[in-house]
Amino acid sequence: xxxxxxxxxxxxxxxxxxxxxxxxxxxxxxxxxxxxxxxxxxxxxxxxxxxxxxxxxxxxxxxxxxxxxxxxxxxxxxxxxxxxxxxxxxxxxxxxxxxxxxxxxxxxxxxxxxxxxxxxxxxxxxxxxxxxxxxxxxxxxxxxxxxxxxxxxxxxxxxxxxxxxxxxxxxxxxxxxxxxxxxxxxxxxxxxxxxxxxxxxxxxxxxxxxxxxxxxxxxxxxxxxxxxxxxxxxxxxxxxxxxxxxxxxxxxxxxxxxxxxxxxxxxxxxxxxxxxxx
Numbered sequence: 001x002x003x004x005x006x007x008x009x010x011x012x013x014x015x016x017x018x019x020x021x022x023x024x025x026x027x028x029x030x031x032x033x034x035x036x037x038x039x040x041x042x043x044x045x046x047x048x049x050x051x052x053x054x055x056x057x058x059x060x061x062x063x064x065x066x067x068x069x070x071x072x073x074x075x076x077x078x079x080x081x082x083x084x085x086x087x088x089x090x091x092x093x094x095x096x097x098x099x100x101x102x103x104x105x106x107x108x109x110x111x112x113x114x115x116x117x118x119x120x121x122x123x124x125x126x127x128x129x130x131x132x133x134x135x136x137x138x139x140x141x142x143x144x145x146x147x148x149x150x151x152x153x154x155x156x157x158x159x160x161x162x163x164x165x166x167x168x169x170x171x172x173x174x175x176x177x178x179x180x181x182x183x184x185x186x187x188x189x190x191x192x193x194x195x196x197x198x199x200x201x202x203x204x205x206x207x208x209x210x211x212x213x214x215x216x217x218x219x220x221x222x223x224x225x226x227x228x229x230x231x232x233x234x235x236x237x238x239x240x241x242x243x244x245x246x247x248x249x250x251x252x253x254x255x256x257x258x259x260x261x262x263x264x265x266x267x268x269x270x271x272x273x274x275x276x277x278x
Contacts, residue, residue, distance in 0.1 A: 002234075002272040004265055005030035005065050005247035007209065011257045012038045017056040024060035026261035031057075032209075032247040033111065034068040035102060042074070042101040050108045064109055065245045066181070066207050069102035069116045070153065083119020084137040085130040085159055095119070096137050099150075103141070106148045113206050115151040115181035118160035130159050138169070142177050151181035151206045156189045156218050163187060163201035170204045179206040183249070185220060188213040188228055195232055202240045209249045210268070220250050222260055224267040234275035 006028050011019035016039035023031045033053075035042050040049075057064055072079040075094055082091025084099075102114045121130045141150055152166045160166050166180050182205050187194040212226030213219070223230060246268065253260040 002269055003030070003243070003245045004028045004268060005032050005207075005245040006261060006264070007032040007034060007068060007247055007249040007251070008039055009034040009036060009068065009071070009251040010249065010254050010260060012036055012251075012254050013257070016040065016053060020053070020056045020062065021060050022257065022261060024062045026258075027265050028062065028261075030063045030065040030245050030247070032066045032068055032207075032245075032249075033064050033109070035071045035074060035098075037074075040067075040105060042098060042105060045105055047108070050105070054109060064111045066113045066115055066151070066247060067102055067106045067109070067111045069099050069114050070155075074098065080117070080119055080158075083117075085119045085121055085125060085133050087122055087125055092133055092137060096140055099141055100144050103144055103146070103148050103150075107146055111148065113149045113151050113179070113181075115153045115207065115209075117153050117155045118158050120157060121159040134159065135169075135172075138173065138178065142173065142175060145177040149177055149179055149206055151179045153181040153183055153209070154186055154190070155183075156186055161186075162190050163197045167201050167204045180204040181207050181209065183209040183211075184228060184233060185209075185211040185213045185218075185226075185249075188226075189216050189218045195229065195236060198233060199236045199240065202237065202242050205242065205244065207244050207247060208237075208242070209247045211249050220252050222250060222253060222267075223248070223264050223271075230268065230271035231275045231278070234272045235278060238275060 006023045008019045191197040212221035212223045214226045248264045250260045
């Protein structure tokens with residue numbers, strides 16, 4: 001069975017409880033929650049907010065499969081900064097604190113996984129320092145986990161931008177609390193053979209985000225509007241026994257989220273069925 005989710009960052013124009021309803025009404029089994037002031041503000045989200053959100057999830061009959069902790073402007077006007085590899089200790093501490101807050105919120109909501117990213121290596125930061133700071137931050141975050149799994153999402157242009165880089169880190173730490181959040185579109189942008197990358201990395205993967213890509217341009221397209229071979233992708237996932245969620249991420253289609261919701265699930269189901277029948 002195709003297990004579908006939709007990332008709430010594509011429904012920022014409505015309150016989070018309305019986002020839950022819209023995702024459920026479109027036929028998805030799950031929602032990927034996202035840190036955004038419009039939905040979950042990590043600095044103000046409290047027990048009453050958690051109760052309201054949990055009640056909405058129960059009322060509409062879907063689960064929260066993941067919490068995305070990589071919102072681009074929560075900490076500063078500079079996108080994705082400060083990061084886990086920021087040049088200053090204060091900056092790195094602010095990002096670690098944010099991810100810890102995400103872990104705590106996920107635990108309160110019963111969300112099993114959070115995803116996060118390494119950040120962008122600034123020109124004045126050496127690769128050696130970036131690697132050291134990232135590993136120091138990861139150690140502290142893994143120690144903070146309490147029933148919630150960390151999933152690193154490779155991002156084009158970031159210090160960790162490929163599945164192979166993330167899996168190498170995951171193998172070094174060798175703990176079930178640290179996994180990979182694959183993003184199929186990012187694989188298409190970064191990898192020469194994106195399907196081979198997916199296949200190599202499934203063993204470490206806890207959730208997969210999906211969107212379509214035209215060429216190798218990093219712009220999230222509705223599935224079916226780009227060049228990704230979803231049928232081959234689903235065939236690989238089935239052959240390797242992946243049983244997690246496929247979470248559609250279309251943050252740049254929030255102005256017409258209803259169409260994006262419906263078109264995405266219809267196309268993904270069609271391609272999944274074709275892969276199953278092949």
